[in-house]
Amino acid sequence: MxxxxxxxxxxxxxxxxxxxxxxxxxxxxxxxxxxxLPRYKVCGGGxxxxxxxxxxxxxSEVIESYSHNLNIxxxxxxxxxxxxxxxxxxxxxxxxxxxxxTKKATHQGAxxxxxxxxxxxxxxxxxxxxxxSRGFLKAKILVGADGVFSKTAKALKLNxxxxxxxxxxxxxxxxxxxxxxxxxxxxxxxxxxIPEGYGWIFPKKEHLSIGILSVSKKIKAMKQYFYNYxxxxxxxxxxxxxxxxxxxxxxxxxxxxxxANEKGLLVGDAAGLSDPITGEGIFYAxxxxxxxxxxxxxxxxxxxxxxxxxxxxxxxxxxxxxYALKLHRLVYKIPRISHKLMKVxxxxxxxxxxxxxxxxxxxxxxxKKIFSIQGIKTLxxxxxxxxxxx
Ligand SMILES: Cc1cc2nc3c(=O)[nH]c(=O)nc-3n(C[C@H](O)[C@H](O)[C@H](O)COP(=O)(O)OP(=O)(O)OC[C@H]3O[C@@H](n4cnc5c(N)ncnc54)[C@H](O)[C@@H]3O)c2cc1C
Numbered sequence: 001m002x003x004x005x006x007x008x009x010x011x012x013x014x015x016x017x018x019x020x021x022x023x024x025x026x027x028x029x030x031x032x033x034x035x036x037l038p039r040y041k042v043c044g045g046g047x048x049x050x051x052x053x054x055x056x057x058x059x060s061e062v063i064e065s066y067s068h069n070l071n072i073x074x075x076x077x078x079x080x081x082x083x084x085x086x087x088x089x090x091x092x093x094x095x096x097x098x099x100x101x102t103k104k105a106t107h108q109g110a111x112x113x114x115x116x117x118x119x120x121x122x123x124x125x126x127x128x129x130x131x132x133s134r135g136f137l138k139a140k141i142l143v144g145a146d147g148v149f150s151k152t153a154k155a156l157k158l159n160x161x162x163x164x165x166x167x168x169x170x171x172x173x174x175x176x177x178x179x180x181x182x183x184x185x186x187x188x189x190x191x192x193x194i195p196e197g198y199g200w201i202f203p204k205k206e207h208l209s210i211g212i213l214s215v216s217k218k219i220k221a222m223k224q225y226f227y228n229y230x231x232x233x234x235x236x237x238x239x240x241x242x243x244x245x246x247x248x249x250x251x252x253x254x255x256x257x258x259x260a261n262e263k264g265l266l267v268g269d270a271a272g273l274s275d276p277i278t279g280e281g282i283f284y285a286x287x288x289x290x291x292x293x294x295x296x297x298x299x300x301x302x303x304x305x306x307x308x309x310x311x312x313x314x315x316x317x318x319x320x321x322x323y324a325l326k327l328h329r330l331v332y333k334i335p336r337i338s339h340k341l342m343k344v345x346x347x348x349x350x351x352x353x354x355x356x357x358x359x360x361x362x363x364x365x366x367x368k369k370i371f372s373i374q375g376i377k378t379l380x381x382x383x384x385x386x387x388x389x390x
Contacts, residue, residue, distance in 0.1 A: 004030045004111070005300055007130055007139040009118040009152045011037055011102045014268025014285035015145030017055075019105035019112075021293030027300055029110045030139070031102065032132060034117035034146075038099035042169050042247040044202045044209050045097065046187075047090040050359035051283035054290060062100045064091045064204040067187040072342070072350050075192035076232055079342045080350025088358060089187060091204050118146065121155045125262035141296060141307065142264035145285075148250045150270035158265075160257050162250040162272030165197070165279055168222045169211030170244040171204075172235070179238060183208055189278075191342065193232060194225045196332040198278075201233070210239075213249065213279050215332050222246055251276040252284075253318040253325065259288075260295075260310035267292050273317060276328035280357070287317060324363035327370070337379050344375065 006022055008015040011033035022029040033039075045064070052059075066087035072080040082088070106112050117133040121142055130137045144152025153160055174180040188201040197214030212226055219225070226244070230236045250272040259266050268285035275281070291313045298304040331338045341349065352369065355361040370376055 001111075002136065003138040004028050005139065006030070006141045006143060006296060007032065007128075007137060008143040008145050009033075009150075010145035010147060010268070010270070011112070011114065012041065012098055012145060012147060012268060012285070013101060013282050014270070014289050015143070016098060016101035016105050017286055018143060018145065018267055018289035018293055019110040020056075020101065020108055021289060022296060023105055023108035023110035025293070025297045025301065026109070027297065029105075030137070031105060031110055031112050032116040032118060033112075033114045034133070035114060037102060037112075037114040038095040040243060041094035041098060042167065042243075042245045043094045044169060044200055044211055045092045045094050045204070046200075046202050046280070047092060047097075048280060048283055048357035049086070049088055049090075050357055051280075051286055052087075052090050053359055054283070054286040057104060059090075059092075059097070059100065062092055062097045064093060065184070066090055067203065069185055070187045070354070071189070072346065072353075073188065073190045073192075074339060074342045074346070076190070079346030082350060082354055084354075086358075088354060089202075091202055091209075093204060118152055118155070121152075121263070128263060140300065143292065143296075144264065144266040144270040145268050145289075146270055148248050148269040148272075150266065152264070153266050153270050156261060156264045156266075158258055158261060160250070160254050160259075160266065160270070160272040162252050162254040163215075163276075164248040164250050165213050165215040165276075166219065166222060166246060167211055167213040167249055167279060168226050168244065168246040169209060170226070171242040172208045172210045172230075173206075173240040173242065174208065174235070174238050175240065176238050180208075190229070190232070192339070193229045195219065196335075199229045210235075215251075215276070215328065249274050249279040249281060251279065251321075251325075251328075253321040258308075258311050259314055260307045262307055265292055265295075265307050265310045271314070273314070273321060276321065276325045277331055284317065288314065320363045323367040327363060327367055334383060337383055340379065341376060345373065348373075 067089040119131040184203040190199040193199040196216035199212040202209040252273040267288040
């Protein structure tokens, strides 16, 4: 049995959730992954409420903890504190979470082959020959869910030219029970710990995922920044560090690109649409999986539309990320202003960010709101008059 309606390359959140939706629609789908599953993935494992709300089944068995208390700091001083009865972020470990999603897909009838790498595709739309490390397969549609360095995107000639930020993350164990108890209570986003980026502490069930990211191309000594961050948090003498690893996060929106043609389409990091401020990617992976599943189902089950409709269907996400990118420039490229804003308007800005990650507002609305604040307008017009001051 080597012939399928759809072959999805990559069993991360994007590929697995898409596999689930397609299999639920009785579409003959295969998910392949080059790694042996379950596999470790460098990631904070923070599922924002807007991401949690998309998942169409209960995931409580793979939730490590729920974050109700959140802090934003600037140079180690709190600029925003937030507490909520509803969880703001659900914390997962990506090996367990991703594999849980993959198994949800296989329980619906999707086929799965791990340790099977995608190599190339030939043939015409609707009749594709797919070469893998374990032989040839046939499919009507090929989906690239194979992450930031997507080989499928290149093979489909859907090269996504997104920018990339670098992240470094580790699993941190704290033997001091009192210290761990305090840290477990708060999810922390810390600015001023690395140029053009931030650090985070995400509490898991029995340990912390701690990481840093930067959008600067000039940063070389990521590990040094990481150790400095632990020092700022007074953890350097207590932390048992496991799996300290780096990876790239693509961020959008890319300009003038296509996410689909009649042979296939891209979802998740392969499509390059992560949040340009925070690096959050799983929400976008889930949104794309949802949208892609409807377009594929319309084509295969009802002969309606075509895969290229996916390009238009992603426009609203793309448009909102364009506003996020404007804010990204403010946050990371003009620190003189953004740090002043965090100090003066930390509470208002923090609340807006909570509204974004809980799905109550969009970056477009946040952008318009921020620039309606008179103090911010003035700061900006002064910056324009005297740009070298930043
Ligand atoms: C340090 C760091 C922290 C992050 N923290 C968060 C966070 O807290 N919250 C959040 O929302 N996002 C976070 N992200 C982003 C998030 O990890 C990604 O957006 C998310 O993993 C994208 O999922 P995906 O399914 O598109 O791809 P991936 O999760 O990257 O999965 C791709 C899969 O494709 C497989 N693959 C690759 N090439 C091939 C091939 N040729 N053949 C077969 N299989 C292949 C890989 O083995 C992999 O399993 C973080 C990223 C980094 C680097």
